[in-house]
Amino acid sequence: MKKIINQPDDVVSQMLDGMVKAHPESYLRLEGTTVLVRKNLSENKVGIVSGGGSGHEPAHAGFVGEGMLDAAVSGEVFTSPTPDQMLEAIKAVDQGAGVLLITKNYTGDVMNFEMAAEMAEDEGISVEQVIVNDDVAVEDSTHTTGRRGVAGTIFVHKIAGAAAKEGKPLKEVKALAEDAIQNVRSMGAALHPAQVPGSGNPGFDIKENEMELGIGIHGEPGMETIGLVSADELAERLVEEVLPELELKQGDETAVIVNGMGATPLMELYILNNRIQDLLKEKGIKSELTLVGNYMTALEMAGASLTVLKLTNERKKYVTNPCQTIAWTIND
Amino acid sequence: MFTAEMARQWIKESAKKIESNKEQLTDLDQVLGDGDHGLNMTRGFKAAVEQLNEETDEPGKVLKAVGTSLLSKIGGASGPLYGTLFMKAGNQLEGTEVQLSDLSSSLRVGVDGMKKRGKADREEKTMIDLLEPVIELMEEKGNELTSAHLIDKAKEALEHVKEYEAKKGRAAYYKEKSKGKQDAGAQSSYYLIESLATVLDKDGEA
Numbered sequence: 001m002k003k004i005i006n007q008p009d010d011v012v013s014q015m016l017d018g019m020v021k022a023h024p025e026s027y028l029r030l031e032g033t034t035v036l037v038r039k040n041l042s043e044n045k046v047g048i049v050s051g052g053g054s055g056h057e058p059a060h061a062g063f064v065g066e067g068m069l070d071a072a073v074s075g076e077v078f079t080s081p082t083p084d085q086m087l088e089a090i091k092a093v094d095q096g097a098g099v100l101l102i103t104k105n106y107t108g109d110v111m112n113f114e115m116a117a118e119m120a121e122d123e124g125i126s127v128e129q130v131i132v133n134d135d136v137a138v139e140d141s142t143h144t145t146g147r148r149g150v151a152g153t154i155f156v157h158k159i160a161g162a163a164a165k166e167g168k169p170l171k172e173v174k175a176l177a178e179d180a181i182q183n184v185r186s187m188g189a190a191l192h193p194a195q196v197p198g199s200g201n202p203g204f205d206i207k208e209n210e211m212e213l214g215i216g217i218h219g220e221p222g223m224e225t226i227g228l229v230s231a232d233e234l235a236e237r238l239v240e241e242v243l244p245e246l247e248l249k250q251g252d253e254t255a256v257i258v259n260g261m262g263a264t265p266l267m268e269l270y271i272l273n274n275r276i277q278d279l280l281k282e283k284g285i286k287s288e289l290t291l292v293g294n295y296m297t298a299l300e301m302a303g304a305s306l307t308v309l310k311l312t313n314e315r316k317k318y319v320t321n322p323c324q325t326i327a328w329t330i331n332d
Numbered sequence: 333m334f335t336a337e338m339a340r341q342w343i344k345e346s347a348k349k350i351e352s353n354k355e356q357l358t359d360l361d362q363v364l365g366d367g368d369h370g371l372n373m374t375r376g377f378k379a380a381v382e383q384l385n386e387e388t389d390e391p392g393k394v395l396k397a398v399g400t401s402l403l404s405k406i407g408g409a410s411g412p413l414y415g416t417l418f419m420k421a422g423n424q425l426e427g428t429e430v431q432l433s434d435l436s437s438s439l440r441v442g443v444d445g446m447k448k449r450g451k452a453d454r455e456e457k458t459m460i461d462l463l464e465p466v467i468e469l470m471e472e473k474g475n476e477l478t479s480a481h482l483i484d485k486a487k488e489a490l491e492h493v494k495e496y497e498a499k500k501g502r503a504a505y506y507k508e509k510s511k512g513k514q515d516a517g518a519q520s521s522y523y524l525i526e527s528l529a530t531v532l533d534k535d536g537e538a
Contacts, residue, residue: 108409
């Protein structure tokens with residue numbers, strides 16, 4: 001597969017430097033690490049740190065900024081970052097009020113963040129961890145790894161970041177993040193696989209006339225391989241799968257992400273959103289805030305996912321108040 | 333006896349075996365995971381060899397430093413798991429006079445640490461299914477352990493793990509489709525045991 005890269009080994013480091021050069025007013029890269037930290041950290045607030053494998057841009061470094069994350073840790077492509085790097089991020093953003101770690105539910109991410117949290121506690125920093133598991137495509141079972149964390153993580157960043165900005169203590173920021181996790185659900189579908197730089201093969205095989213329903217953000221299988229369907233039919237299927245657990249009633253408010261997986265044009269995402277919004281409206285569900293675009297990608301995978309967050313007045317306040325990041329800005 | 337030099341040889345041999353089987357590990361991981369196990373393990377063991385403690389006479393100190401290198405260089409799920417194995421085992425081994433039975437009990441502490449870290453148990457198609465049966469045999473054989481014991485047990489375990497259904501990590505999303513396919517982590521664990529056997533062999537000849 002053709003890619004605009006230099007050496008596969010250098011992709012993460014060169015991407016991070018490129019981000020800092022594009023936004024020198026926003027970011028600092030901690031020397032010798034893959035950690036991007038927000039410039040001008042606000043004082044006395046709980047630090048918010050996320051991270052994961054690279055290849056999901058703008059997640060997570062694109063959400064570093066006022067009202068969202070204070071630092072993001074980037075691993076190798078589709079590989080969790082290591083605890084020593086996470087520890088550097090925690091130390092850099094701790095202002096004495098403690099640090100919340102937001103992790104997507106992937107085995108490697110969870111273990112590395114747990115070890116980093118233990119190391120930080122040893123250094124006297126209060127650390128709490130929340131694990132996002134919004135992907136309804138995977139059966140939730142105590143016998144397996146459980147559900148994956150996907151694009152719903154963006155809303156968790158937003159709510160935790162907004163609560164921290166307001167000056168809430170660590171325990172409350174954590175509780176609000178957990179509350180967001182309980183009320184956000186997602187599912188995606190893919191048309192074409194991604195290929196990790198330096199790897200000889202695409203992540204999975206799929207025929208021209210098929211799509212993979214319930215895809216994970218590294219190309220892991222989800223529910224089933226189905227024949228290619230129209231945008232409207234896909235919208236119907238995603239809405240049908242994502243909504244039930246949220247137990248939405250007529251008049252309930254939601255926030256929605258129609259997320260691109262990397263290679264799908266905005267045109268197609270808007271076509272998908274067109275039907276999704278009509279379906280919500282038909283059910284009497286209000287979409288108070290809608291994001292359409294590439295928020296949680298999987299390199300050049302073609303496909304899209306739907307994320308729905310059920311709102312209460314509190315969640316609505318935190319998800320809609322101002323934030324300033326390179327990937328998502330809400331003005332005053 | 334298990335000396336610091338044997339511990340260093342074990343890691344150097346492991347790094348060689350992993351690097352020469354990089355493609356195979358990656359191909360296995362491509363089927364049930366995300367296709368980076370060979371790359372990540374090669375990077376991790378290369379760092380472990382570069383950062384080997386060449387000064388000490390204490391095998392525990394060698395293994396502990398290996399654990400730290402792996403933890404900071406492998407990433408993914410394998411980093412914390414192999415990191416935990418070597419750090420815990422290294423912490424357990426004290427002094428310069430280490431018997432094979434001491435190595436066995438330190439690896440027992442290491443593998444228990446891995447199980448706790450990964451919330452994994454036997455028959456879930458992971459590294460544990462390769463390492464724990466081998467370590468049980470090591471405990472049973474004590475100082476009578478030979479390289480042939482290690483290789484036979486590791487081969488047998490590798491055959492079993494292939495048949496299990498994956499319950500942990502990204503492979504678990506494949507459910508019953510994972511049966512009959514080899515787990516990349518179990519395969520890399522096999523190379524670690526094979527390398528340890530080579531080191532015991534050399535010691536026997538000497």
